[in-house]
Amino acid sequence: MPEGPELHLASLFVNRMCGGVVFTGPVQKSEVSKNPEVSFSCPAYTIIATSRGKEVRLTLTPQKSDSAQGRCRRWVTEKLRGGIVATRGKTGQVNQVQTMDIVLRFGMSGFFRFTTEAELPKHSHLRFYTNEKPCRVLSFVDTRRFGSWQPNGTWQLNRGPCIMFEYLSYRENVLSHLSDRAFDRPICEVLLNQKYFNGIGNYLRAEILFRLNIPPFVKARTVLEGLQTHLSDEDRKSVVKVEVKEEVTNREVKEEVTNREISDRAAVKEDESETPDLLRLCHTVPLEVIKLGGKGYDPENMDYTDFKSWLQCYCVEGMKSVRDHNGRTMWFKGDPGPMAPKDAKTKMIVKKEDDHDYKGGKKVKKARSESTMKPKYIKETEVPQRRAGRRK
Numbered sequence: 001m002p003e004g005p006e007l008h009l010a011s012l013f014v015n016r017m018c019g020g021v022v023f024t025g026p027v028q029k030s031e032v033s034k035n036p037e038v039s040f041s042c043p044a045y046t047i048i049a050t051s052r053g054k055e056v057r058l059t060l061t062p063q064k065s066d067s068a069q070g071r072c073r074r075w076v077t078e079k080l081r082g083g084i085v086a087t088r089g090k091t092g093q094v095n096q097v098q099t100m101d102i103v104l105r106f107g108m109s110g111f112f113r114f115t116t117e118a119e120l121p122k123h124s125h126l127r128f129y130t131n132e133k134p135c136r137v138l139s140f141v142d143t144r145r146f147g148s149w150q151p152n153g154t155w156q157l158n159r160g161p162c163i164m165f166e167y168l169s170y171r172e173n174v175l176s177h178l179s180d181r182a183f184d185r186p187i188c189e190v191l192l193n194q195k196y197f198n199g200i201g202n203y204l205r206a207e208i209l210f211r212l213n214i215p216p217f218v219k220a221r222t223v224l225e226g227l228q229t230h231l232s233d234e235d236r237k238s239v240v241k242v243e244v245k246e247e248v249t250n251r252e253v254k255e256e257v258t259n260r261e262i263s264d265r266a267a268v269k270e271d272e273s274e275t276p277d278l279l280r281l282c283h284t285v286p287l288e289v290i291k292l293g294g295k296g297y298d299p300e301n302m303d304y305t306d307f308k309s310w311l312q313c314y315c316v317e318g319m320k321s322v323r324d325h326n327g328r329t330m331w332f333k334g335d336p337g338p339m340a341p342k343d344a345k346t347k348m349i350v351k352k353e354d355d356h357d358y359k360g361g362k363k364v365k366k367a368r369s370e371s372t373m374k375p376k377y378i379k380e381t382e383v384p385q386r387r388a389g390r391r392k
Contacts, residue, residue, distance in 0.1 A: 001106075001107075001108050001109075001201055001202060002054075002106040002109075002110060002111065002201075003054065003199060003200065003201030003202075003203065003204055003286070004051075004053055004054060004162070004163060004164055004198070004199025004200065004201070004204070004286050005164070005199075005204075005286045005287075005289035005290045006106070006111075006289075007051045007053075007054055007055065007056050007106060007199075008051040008164065008290055009290060009293065010049070010051070010056055010106070010111060010112050011049035011050055011051040011056050012049075013112055013114075014047065014048075014049035014056075014058070014112055014114075014138065015048060015049050017114040017138070018046070018047045018048075018049075018114070018138060020046075021046070021047075021130055021132075021136075022044045022045070022046060022063065022130065022131045022132075023042075023044070023045050023046065023047060023060075023128050023129060023130050023131060023138070024042070024043055024044055024045070024129060024130070024131035025041060025042075025043075025129050025131075026040065026041035027040050027041070027060075027102075027126065027127070027128055028126075028127045028129070029125065029126055029127075030124065030125040030126075030127075032125070032145075033125040033126070033145065034145075035125070035126075035147075035148055035149050036149075036150070036151060037151075038100075038102060038126070038149070038151045039151065040060055040100050040151070042060070042062045043131075044062065044063050044064065044131055045060050045061055045062045045063055046060075046061050046063050047059070047060055047061075047128060047138065048061070051162075052155055052159075052162045052165070052166075052198070053159055053160075053161075053162045053163065053164075053194065053198030053199040054105060054106070054159070054194060054198060054199055054201070055103055055104065055105055055155060055156065055159070056103070056104045056105075056106070057101050057102070057103050057104075057153070057155070058101070058102045058103075058104065059099060059100075059101050060099060060100045060101075060102070061099045062098070062099070100151065100152060101152060101153055101154070102149050102150065102151055102152075102153060103149065103150045103153030103154065103155065103156075104126075104140060104147065104148070104149045104150075105147060105148050105149075106142070106147050107142060107144065107145070107146025107147035107148065108144045108146040108147075109142055109143045109144045109146070109147070110140060110141065110142040110146075110147035111140075111141055111142075112138060112139065112140060112141070113138075113139045113141050114136060114137070114138050114139075115136065115137055115139065116134055116135070116136055116137070117129070117134065117135045117136070117137055118134075120137055120139065121139055121141045123141050123142060123143045123145075124137075124139035124140070124141050125139075125140055125141070125142050125145070125147075126139065126140040126149060127139050127140075158194070158195055159194045159195065159198045160173050160174075160194065160195050160196050160197070160198045161173055161198060162198055162199055163197060163198060163199040163200060163282050163283055163286060164199055164283065164286050164287060164290070167283045170196075170197075170198070170279075170282075170283070171279050171283075173196060174196045174197075174224065174279060175224065175227060175228075175279075177196065178221055178224055178225065182195070182196070182220075183219070183220040183221040183224065184219065184220075184221065185219075185220060185325075185339075186216060186217040186218065186219065186220065186324065186325075186337065186339045186340075187209065187214065187216065187217075187218055187219070187220040187223045187224075187278075188205055188209060188216035188217060188324055188330050188332075189220075189324050189325060189326060189328075190220035191204075191205040191208070191209075191282070192205065192326075192328065197282060199286060200282060200286075202314070202328060202329065202330075203311070203314040203315075204282075204285060204286060204289075205330070206313045206314040206330065206331040206332065207285055207311065207312060207313055207314060208278065208281045208282055208285050209313075209332065210312055210313035210319075210331075210332065210333060211281060211285070211312070212278060212281065213334075214278070215332070215334065215335050215336055215337030216324075216330050216332045216336055216337055216340075217324075217330075217336045217337030217338065217339040217340040217341075218337040218338065218339060219339065223278060224278065224279070227277050227278070227279060288310070289307070289310070292306050292307060292310055293306060293307075313331050313332065313333065314331045315331065315349070316331070316349065317349045318333075318348070318349065319331050319332065319333055319348070319349060320332055320333065320334075320336075320346050320347065320348050321346070321347045321348075321349075322336055322340065322341070322344045322345070322346045322347070323341065323344060324341065325341055
């Protein structure tokens with residue numbers, strides 16, 4: 001399931017592939033999708049993507065375009081009230097047009113592809129067509145169809161600040177609500193609560209708890225009590241602008257993250273001698289995934305090698321797994337904790353023996369002894385018998 005880092009990488013993918021490209025016509029929805037129609041049609045518009053936790057927002061902005069080149073002309077753009085954009089050309093004439101925000105949630109299998117019209121993916125459920133020949137298409141692909149989108153949408157109000165790029169707001173939001181009944185639950189289940197941990201998913205919670213050696217089924221409030229709500233002045237001074245390098249396909253994209261509210265969209269510089277707390281790891285571990293390029297979040301190559309090497313706990317040999325109270329699989333090491341579900345069956349990944357013959361010889365089929373062979377059951381059929389009676 002795509003988590004915070006994957007959605008951020010998806011937004012970078014859109015911005016890299018669609019930067020300066022002009023799209024045209026209506027936004028098309030597949031016939032099988034139950035999501036709403038996107039009532040947007042424009043002769044020329046651009047697409048910019050932004051991520052926040054487990055959501056991606058596509059902003060469609062009508063533009064003046066050079067139809068011959070399919071590229072935007074340079075116009076001065078001013079944002080007015082109500083989302084109206086005024087574009088001012090060389091003649092000084094002002095044309096007012098309406099922008100649209102589409103907020104997407106990826107569900108279990110969502111991602112973006114940018115292909116030619118002939119190579120349109122099978123499970124493409126939302127499509128944006130370019131104003132060029134041959135035409136190219138930005139598609140939202142969702143095989144399992146758990147993803148959703150909202151035209152004229154906004155960030156969901158019941159989701160908290162982003163764990164990656166709104167660190168101080170997210171930290172304060174968690175520690176100022178520890179009296180909430182949600183924190184009576186096990187820490188592994190609370191980490192999936194997007195009201196407080198917007199962007200954390202199944203593999204991130206396993207990796208974070210494993211690094212801190214925290215049993216997954218202990219009360220969340222017990223783990224979080226005593227953590228510092230507000231950073232000290234020294235910590236605020238250590239807040240730095242970070243430059244995250246994402247690798248998408250074989251090209252390196254640099255994104256300079258700017259300050260917001262002093263530290264929002266920022267990373268706290270860690271002291272190596274100090275053990276990071278749970279809330280800080282919820283911020284820094286996803287950034288590690290972004291630097292890796294995510295879990296193979298490359299729609300063109302789908303290379304998962306680096307991500308699998310980075311994992312220390314999730315689906316790793318020797319680790320245990322058990323289903324939490326919500327039915328989600330939790331990976332861990334050691335004791336699960338006192339709040340583990342009763343009668344829960346714990347599984348462990350064991351390395352399978354490799355029976356491949358590396359010497360290049362032919363594999364000899366082992367003969368089975370009579371004791372190991374399964375008995376063959378023969379169905380008995382009744383033999384019809386003659387009725388006894390007098391012969392005439």
